[in-house]
Amino acid sequence: MANDNQNLEKLTAAKAAIAFVKHNDVVGLGTGSTATLAIKELAKLMENSLKITGVPSSEATKELAISLGIPLLELGKVNAIDISIDGADEFTEQFNLIKGGGGALFREKIVASLSKKRIVVTDGSKLVEKLGAFKVPIEVNPNAENYVILKIEELKGKPVKRVKNDEVFITDNQNYIFDTDFGLINDPEKLANELNQIDGILAHGIFVNLTDIILMAKGNQITSYHKV
Numbered sequence: 001m002a003n004d005n006q007n008l009e010k011l012t013a014a015k016a017a018i019a020f021v022k023h024n025d026v027v028g029l030g031t032g033s034t035a036t037l038a039i040k041e042l043a044k045l046m047e048n049s050l051k052i053t054g055v056p057s058s059e060a061t062k063e064l065a066i067s068l069g070i071p072l073l074e075l076g077k078v079n080a081i082d083i084s085i086d087g088a089d090e091f092t093e094q095f096n097l098i099k100g101g102g103g104a105l106f107r108e109k110i111v112a113s114l115s116k117k118r119i120v121v122t123d124g125s126k127l128v129e130k131l132g133a134f135k136v137p138i139e140v141n142p143n144a145e146n147y148v149i150l151k152i153e154e155l156k157g158k159p160v161k162r163v164k165n166d167e168v169f170i171t172d173n174q175n176y177i178f179d180t181d182f183g184l185i186n187d188p189e190k191l192a193n194e195l196n197q198i199d200g201i202l203a204h205g206i207f208v209n210l211t212d213i214i215l216m217a218k219g220n221q222i223t224s225y226h227k228v
């Protein structure tokens with residue numbers, strides 16, 4: 001559970017991110033508590049004449065954006081996104097991320113893949129030397145459940161099916177999430193590629209080459225990492 005300090009850091013990072021949004025941009029809207037703060041800040045700017053169109057990365061974000069009066073495009077019908085703002089569960093200074101704590105990893109990955117500028121916003125707790133303390137979320141089609149478990153175990157992963165409020169968690173795409181312990185991950189790109197080969201996995205939470213700017217707030221200080 002986030003404490004007050006962490007919530008303040010999330011807000012600081014969210015406010016820093018929206019400064020990158022320009023008039024008439026198509027904006028990829030992330031999912032999670034930090035992305036939510038950024039979306040609310042964007043909505044405030046829209047009261048002062050900023051015009052944007054959003055592309056939501058989850059049903060929850062879609063509902064939030066509609067409630068704030070942000071006009072939306074459907075993710076599956078979009079060819080390009082100017083800028084996206086999303087959170088992360090872990091990141092390294094090499095711009096590798098683990099995402100999917102909120103279960104929205106598949107659509108978040110498509111949003112990031114379509115975006116010209118990808119901004120990640122986090123509090124100070126998300127920076128790590130190596131990914132992997134946060135279990136890697138893997139979205140699995142139920143028909144491939146046991147097959148995928150076997151394949152993940154061949155990669156030395158320990159998958160645990162996600163449960164929320166005592167019920168199996170079902171994603172917006174009607175799939176399961178397996179939160180998977182791979183230990184500390186020495187080569188995120190290699191693991192990402194290995195997971196990409198497994199039929200039945202819709203998406204996994206290792207994001208490689210999908211981030212341009214990371215804005216991390218620690219206290220009220222922002223550290224920004226820019227990919228060169």
Ligand SMILES: O=C(CO)[C@H](O)[C@H](O)COP(=O)(O)O
Nearest residue numbers: 032033034087100101102104
């Ligand atoms: O990937 C995500 C949702 O699928 C979120 O961006 C990630 O879980 C971080 O969330 P928060 O900003 O609440 O810490």
